[in-house]
Amino acid sequence: MTPLEQRTGAISAVRTLGTAWALAAQALQAADLDYGHGCASAEDEAAWLVLHAAGLPASEAGDFATYAHQSLTAQQALQIETVTAQRIATRQPLAYLLGEAWLVGLRFVVDPRVIVPRSFIAELLDEGALDPWLTEPPHRVLDMCTGSGCLAILAALVWDDAQVDAVDLSADALAVAEINREAYALQHRLRLVASDLWASLAAAPSQAYDLVLCNPPYVPTASMRALPEEYRHEPEMALAGGADGMDLVRRFLHDAPAHLSARGIVVLEVGNERAAFEAAFPTLPAIWLETELHAEGVCVLLADDLRLAFAPGAGT
Known part of the structure; x- marks a missing residue:
């Protein structure tokens, strides 16, 4: 198993937004990425990614705790794992990987x-x-x-x-x-x-x-x-x-x-x-x-x- 697989491989097995967020944030933080494309930290990016996979707007990131116990499907968890791995491997801004950006609460x-x-x-x-x-x-x-x-x-x-x-x-x-x-x-x-x-x-x-x-x-x-x-x-x-x-x-x-x-x-x-x-x-x-x-x-x-x-x- 590669170091990248070790950091991201457990995400697809989880079934709640909160657990997926914690694992994704941990993997992003360990990768020493740079932020500034809509998020200021690994934790913020992980929240955006998990909300996106669950079909929720990133504007809800401020109330993420409200959704922490919401269930994820196997497909949604796999998407979070896949995109987390892509973010680390390619260092593309998350916005490009998701095809969206959020500015003052609006999606573009x-x-x-x-x-x-x-x-x-x-x-x-x-x-x-x-x-x-x-x-x-x-x-x-x-x-x-x-x-x-x-x-x-x-x-x-x-x-x-x-x-x-x-x-x-x-x-x-x-x-x-x-x-x-x-x-x-x-x-x-x-x-x-x-x-x-x-x-x-x-x-x-x-x-x-x-x-x-x-x-x-x-x-x-x-x-x-x-x-x-x-x-x-x-x-x-x-x-x-x-x-x-x-x-x-x-x-x-x-x-x-x-x-x-x-x-x-x-x-x-x-x-x-x-x-x-x-x-x-x-x-x-x-x-x-x-x-x-x-x-x-x-x-x-x-x-x-x-x-x-x-x-x-x-x-x-």
Whole structure:
């Protein structure tokens, strides 16, 4: 019996969620995996996997104890054992092995064509969270670098009168976003656009956006080289941001003013790269927002500030 079989082989014999969770968590913990694709620990991933196999939503993980004594079929237990072994052997994110990711309690279809949804922006897309900078509910919303479409969908669900555009350069990503758009029946309000940033979007007052969301590639080259194996299964173009992580951010912000309404705002995620952002845009005022998982990974940029910073001769 191989070491992997020793760690996972007992799972298929168990018949309750709680026992399967304990064995799966123990096996994952022993494998020294890396987390960060929707879960922070082996215990969290094991709970998600066991709930999935039992046909329960991952949003129930917080109440997992309620289900600990629920029975598992032999087939469900075997699925948990198999996926646990795959997670350890391949180091793929669990989201890819299950074909789903969960963000603020909502399910999205994912596969290796898209980055696993985990944007800090998601928790800000709740009624009232952006009110200090949105003078009224947005009529037109853009999700730039949409990937799976999760942020665009969340925005459409929060502001049910808004028209939402979701842009990505990757045709593969847009194919996944289409699956998720259909799952939430948003074909009439959510438009998917293949574009290299702003290239395919009209810069006209009637097409201006009140709210632009952007979770771009922002991982610096040096950090890309040091990424754990789990992250190497994701599309490189969704992560790599050039030498300082700001290559795409520079292009995005330079042309943003022409596409914003008079009081439009940009909500931009840069993760751990606040210092790099401030070095790249020293004169651009940014309002840094605290989220549950990151104190300074997301900022709000105002249309007037962007127009001033990127005016001809401004030197930004």
